[in-house]
Amino acid sequence: MVKKTLVAATAISLSTFALTSCGSSNAESGSGGNDDGTITMGFAQVGAESGWRTANTKSIQETAEAEGIDLKFTDAQGKQENQIQAIRSYIQQKVDVIAFSPVVETGFDAVLQEAKAAGIPVILTDRAVDVEDTSLYETFLGSDFVLEGEKAGEWLVENAKEADVDGDGTVNVVQLEGTTGAAPAIDRAEGFAEKIAADDSIEVTASQTGDFTRDGGKQVMESFLQSDDSIDVVFAHNDDMGLGAIEAIEAAGLEPGKDIQIITIDAVKDGMQALADGKINFIVECNPLLGPQLMDLAKKVLDGEEVPERVVTEETTFTQEQAAEVLPERQY
Amino acid sequence: MPENPTLVQRVLRHQLLWPVLALLVLLLVNVVAKPSFLDVRMQDGHLYGNVIDIMRNSAPVMLVALGMTLVIATRGIDLSVGAIAAIAAAVACTRIIGAGDEAALSTAVMAMTYAIVVCIVLGAWNGLLVSVLGIQPIIATLILMVAGRGISMAITDGQITTVNNPWFSDLASGFVLTLPLAFLVAVGMVVFTALLTRRTALGMLIEAVGINPEASRLAGVRARTIIWTVYGFSGLCAGLAGLVIAANTNSVNANSLGLWIELDAILAVVIGGTSLMGGRFSLAGTFIGALFIATLARTIPNIGIPSEVNYLFKAVVVIAVCLLQSPKARALLRVRRPGAPTLVKAGSPA
Numbered sequence: 001m002v003k004k005t006l007v008a009a010t011a012i013s014l015s016t017f018a019l020t021s022c023g024s025s026n027a028e029s030g031s032g033g034n035d036d037g038t039i040t041m042g043f044a045q046v047g048a049e050s051g052w053r054t055a056n057t058k059s060i061q062e063t064a065e066a067e068g069i070d071l072k073f074t075d076a077q078g079k080q081e082n083q084i085q086a087i088r089s090y091i092q093q094k095v096d097v098i099a100f101s102p103v104v105e106t107g108f109d110a111v112l113q114e115a116k117a118a119g120i121p122v123i124l125t126d127r128a129v130d131v132e133d134t135s136l137y138e139t140f141l142g143s144d145f146v147l148e149g150e151k152a153g154e155w156l157v158e159n160a161k162e163a164d165v166d167g168d169g170t171v172n173v174v175q176l177e178g179t180t181g182a183a184p185a186i187d188r189a190e191g192f193a194e195k196i197a198a199d200d201s202i203e204v205t206a207s208q209t210g211d212f213t214r215d216g217g218k219q220v221m222e223s224f225l226q227s228d229d230s231i232d233v234v235f236a237h238n239d240d241m242g243l244g245a246i247e248a249i250e251a252a253g254l255e256p257g258k259d260i261q262i263i264t265i266d267a268v269k270d271g272m273q274a275l276a277d278g279k280i281n282f283i284v285e286c287n288p289l290l291g292p293q294l295m296d297l298a299k300k301v302l303d304g305e306e307v308p309e310r311v312v313t314e315e316t317t318f319t320q321e322q323a324a325e326v327l328p329e330r331q332y
Numbered sequence: 333m334p335e336n337p338t339l340v341q342r343v344l345r346h347q348l349l350w351p352v353l354a355l356l357v358l359l360l361v362n363v364v365a366k367p368s369f370l371d372v373r374m375q376d377g378h379l380y381g382n383v384i385d386i387m388r389n390s391a392p393v394m395l396v397a398l399g400m401t402l403v404i405a406t407r408g409i410d411l412s413v414g415a416i417a418a419i420a421a422a423v424a425c426t427r428i429i430g431a432g433d434e435a436a437l438s439t440a441v442m443a444m445t446y447a448i449v450v451c452i453v454l455g456a457w458n459g460l461l462v463s464v465l466g467i468q469p470i471i472a473t474l475i476l477m478v479a480g481r482g483i484s485m486a487i488t489d490g491q492i493t494t495v496n497n498p499w500f501s502d503l504a505s506g507f508v509l510t511l512p513l514a515f516l517v518a519v520g521m522v523v524f525t526a527l528l529t530r531r532t533a534l535g536m537l538i539e540a541v542g543i544n545p546e547a548s549r550l551a552g553v554r555a556r557t558i559i560w561t562v563y564g565f566s567g568l569c570a571g572l573a574g575l576v577i578a579a580n581t582n583s584v585n586a587n588s589l590g591l592w593i594e595l596d597a598i599l600a601v602v603i604g605g606t607s608l609m610g611g612r613f614s615l616a617g618t619f620i621g622a623l624f625i626a627t628l629a630r631t632i633p634n635i636g637i638p639s640e641v642n643y644l645f646k647a648v649v650v651i652a653v654c655l656l657q658s659p660k661a662r663a664l665l666r667v668r669r670p671g672a673p674t675l676v677k678a679g680s681p682a
Contacts, residue, residue, distance in 0.1 A: 048490035180639045208632070209639035213588045214492075214581035219389060223633035226382045227366050240492065244581055251505060253375050270494055270583075 040070040041298055042090030044100035046127075047078040051268050055332030056101075056126065056288035063291030069298070080104055084111045091118050097298045099123040105130040105183070112136035121301045125290055127183065134309065138301050141293055141311045143286050145184045149191025151284045151317055152235060152263050157199045159282075163261050164201070165232045171199075174224045175207035176217050176245060178237040184286075185209070188237050188265060205231070210241040217241030221248035236264045239271030239283065246279050257281055267318060269330055275323035283323070285315045288332060347605045351620040354603065354653045358627050365635040378507035382630060388504065388512035388580075390626030392417070392573040394619065395518050396593055397600035398525055399455075399566030401618045404601055406559055407542045407610025408462060408469035410566045413597060415480025416454050417574030417590030422487040423447040424575055425584040428495045440499035448571045454480070455567015459560035477594070484586035494583040504579035514576045519619075521569065526615045535613075538562065542610030600625050603653055624653075 041064065048054055057073075064071035072095060076083035080103045090098050091114055098120055102108060108129045115122050116136055124140040131137075156163055156171070164171045173196070178185030189207070196202040206224050210216035217236060224231060225248060234249075236242035242264035249256040256262055256279045264271055267285040274280045290313060300307050318326070343349060362369040362382075372381035396413045403410045427443035428434060454476060461472035506513040529535030540548040541555045549555045573593065578584045602608065603624055604617025628649060632642045655661040 048485070051491050054490060177639050180642075206633070206636065207639070209642070211588070213585060214583055215577060215585075215589070218581055219385075219629065220633050222385050222389075223382070223630055226385065227368070227634055240585070243583075247505070247581060252380070270492070 038068060038070055039097065039298060039302060040072065040093075040095040041295075042072045042087070042093070042095040042098045043074070044083045044086040044090070044098070045073065045075050046083075046101045046103050047075060051332055052266065052286070052288045056290060058331075059289040059291035060099075060125075060294060061291075063295050067295050069295055076103055078103060080107060084108070087111050087115065091115055091120060094118070095120065096302055097121050097123065099125055099294060099298065101126040102129045109133075109136070123294065123297055123301065125294055126288075139297060139307045139309055139311055141290060141297055142313060143315060144312045145187030145286075146191040146194075147312070148184075148265050148284045148286060148315070149188035149193075150195050151191075152188070152265060152282070153192040153195025155282050155284075155317065156196060156202060156233065156235075156263060160199055160202060163233050163281075165259060165261060166230060168230065169201060171202040171232045172205045172228070172230050173202060173233045173235055174221075174228070174231050175204050176210040176220055176234065176236040176241040177207055178209065178212045178241075180209050182212075184265075185212075185237055192235060204235075210236070210244065212238050212240060214240045214244035214247075217244030218248045219244075221245040222251070225249065225252045225254075231260055234260060234262045236262065238286075239264045239266040239268050239274075239280075242280055243270055243274060246274060269332060272318065272323050272327050272330055275318060275320055276327050278320055281320065283318045285317060287313045287315045347614060348617055348620065350653075350656050351603050351605060351617055351624065354656060355620055355624045355627060358624065358631060358649070362627075362631055362634050369634065374510075377510070379510045382634070384512060386623065386626045386630050387515040389629065390622045391504075391512070391514035391518040392576050392590070392593065393596050393600055393625050394622035395521060395569045395573040395576070396590075396597040397604075397618045397622050398518075398522055398615070399562075399569030400594075400597045401601050401604070401606055401613050401615060402525070402529075402538060402562040403469070403566045404598075404606055404608060405538050405542045405610060405613035406562050407545070408559065408562070409598070409608070410455075410458060410473045410563065410570075411470065411594050412454070412458060412473040412476035412480055413566060413570035413573070414590035414593045415477050415484065416451050416567055416570040417577060417593060418484035418584070418586050419454065419480055419487070420447040420451050420571035420574035421578035421584040421589050422484040422493070422586050423450050424500070425493045425495045425578055426487055428497050428500060429493060434495070435497050435499075437499045440497050443500070444503075444575055447575060448568060451567045451571025451574075452564050453567070455564040455570070456560065458567065459563030462563060463556045463559035481586065484584075484589075488584060488586045490586065492583055492585045495578075496582070500575075500579050501582050502579070504576050514580075517572070517576070518622075521572070522615055522619050525565075529615070539611050539613065542613075596625050597622075599650060603650075603657070605657065 043060060045057055046053060061071060061073065072090065074086035076086060083100060083103050087098060087100060088111060098115055109131050112122060112131060122137040124137050126142045128140050160171055177189060205228060208220045210220045217240065221244065234245050236245055242262050245262060246256040249260050254260055261281045263282045264280055265284045265286055267283045271280065271283055275283050297307055297311060369382050372379050372383055400410055424443040424447040427446055428439055431439040433439055458473050458476060461467045462469050502513060504514045508516055537553050537558055540553055541558050545555050574590055577589055600621030601618050604614055604621035606613040606617060628646060632645065637645050
């Protein structure tokens, strides 16, 4: 028994040695690439769960290629352990910079410590992590979900008159929330509520989670329509729930975009199409094309330049006319 | 026990009493919260109202629970139904998009047939693992539960695939005789299965396998074929459910379609009074159970339960119903009431 354990232990330590030595020789010859000018980036993606995510991946890969950055890409398939494993392997390969979109907010302390100890800067994209020591990462590049909610709220306040579809002096809003507890759901609701507080005539009369899915959005909207016939506006936390709401509104014999106005966030292709068709009234973009900004930040970090702790993705908003204009060139 | 039970006694002892009662109480809660809850009106030539929505939204769970009932009756369980539903939807939607004429009736029929055949094969795969290789059902179907979602993601490239086919859409949103087509399809399947199992010996054979597979095999029942058949049937039902869900939004999101529907279906079966220990099953109970699940889903937005606590609400309701169903829990309640006659501890059918 003891003998067996010993053999196993030796085997493990030997293989670790082999790995580390392999890693160090790599570092010596290429020195992470800093010497010969090429940058090696390890990117650990969440998965490929939506069109948004796929566009995000594509943007990072294409920009890396265009800028001559050697990108090592892994897909964690929505699992944190895969992602931690991927980051560890990047540390062992001694890449120049690690970037990743954390699957969940917590539990990354240990692996980030390892990266810091190895002297590899880390950039977070799209989602934040919850660590006490913020020096564990250089910067966080991603959307400001609160700001997105605020933009939606601002538009509604500006267009309150037109949004009061039934003309009774109050704008009754129903809200389709994202997955309960998810950062975008919490922050978008918060930003929206903050802005509409400026106008007393606007009121959120009902709010329920639709889990970010079309089916969820449709079922919740069906219920809202049955219990309340004075709904003026739907605010959906993403396009998909808005698209589900459109189906529910049509089934109720009403015209989406006219009888009930719809505001959503994301600007994915199906959503933009519905906006151009007049079924949605306003979309706040949540931009997945982080590639250029990410590569730019990576270069700055490696050159030793100061970067802000938080970098917000460049995002815009779309009205129906703007959607019709940009729709042919949308990449996702 | 009296020789000729009165009508009241027969009703009180009927196994459907508690599920029906639970459903009625839930409806009552909704009516109290919103008096107009049960209102139904005509709209564009079909009925429109909460009740109609509940009927339509109950279809997927009802279909999945129907297949699940038979599987559970053989003392098995099928965890893969949600993944199979996602595969059915993915196959059908990619077929419709790939077809020459996306909006044609023939395209929809071909795509759906193809998807259903795939699902029967997947169900038969589960049956193979359980009946021939003797793997425990919960493990055997867990394989496809995990792998199936990956398969459906691979089919759709992980994208939300939107289709444009009015015939396909009608499967969920269409109406026949002013009632939702999806509900009629589900009810049709329940009636067909009831006839098949109760008008032939099939139902009894399934129960025999569930009560004692070895004894039934020695008695000449082809247990292996029976088990194989029920898993194949469960695959078929799950596939139909997947098509209804996809048709409801004219799109397939392989990541979320049918997610956790297996748990809702098992719940519907249990609420309907079929024991997870196998043996006797009640299709009527499953029918009520599925309606209960759909009504519960509608109750949450209707009475305005905040998102943060809606799982908690659901859990409390389910616990209450399960306690109602349990003869032991009911007996406890009765014993505590002073003066009430102690319950005869005999013959309560599971």
